[in-house]
Amino acid sequence: MVYSLRHFLIIVLFLVTGNNLNSQTNLNDVSVVVIGNKTGSEKISETTIKEYFKGKYNKWPNKKTVIVALASSNHPNVEWYSNLMFNKSFFAVKKYWYSLVFQGRNDPPYFFASDQELIEFVKLNPGAIAIVEKSNKVPENLKIKLNE
Numbered sequence: 001m002v003y004s005l006r007h008f009l010i011i012v013l014f015l016v017t018g019n020n021l022n023s024q025t026n027l028n029d030v031s032v033v034v035i036g037n038k039t040g041s042e043k044i045s046e047t048t049i050k051e052y053f054k055g056k057y058n059k060w061p062n063k064k065t066v067i068v069a070l071a072s073s074n075h076p077n078v079e080w081y082s083n084l085m086f087n088k089s090f091f092a093v094k095k096y097w098y099s100l101v102f103q104g105r106n107d108p109p110y111f112f113a114s115d116q117e118l119i120e121f122v123k124l125n126p127g128a129i130a131i132v133e134k135s136n137k138v139p140e141n142l143k144i145k146l147n148e
Contacts, residue, residue, distance in 0.1 A: 031134045032084060035119065035142040038064060038126035043145045052129060053085045055097070055106040064127035065107075069118050071131075072111035081131050 040062025071078040100106040115132040
């Protein structure tokens, strides 16, 4: 009886969470946009853009340095953005980035409290990337199209 109840609860949990306990959401299916400034790539795969956000690459195809801009702990969508790009909580993302920085493998990302701050930072810094809600007024020249 206890064994059956345990299985029943696991099945209910699986159904309630939408059948994807640990899978990532496709960025094209949600109301966010990836923005970048002079990256040399107008269209990128979702997998590749996530690798840029994770610090796997330090340079864009045009040889500009990758500058990652992320939502800070004060940003209203910080957990949502962290889960979309990293499939981790914000604090797990910070820990991940601290590890890269202390290993000397990458420069630290910049953190901002609002989408407007993220957009302004990307506008002013060639090579910068960020993720913001589509509802914000994002200049077309900053949008990176995802081809997956």
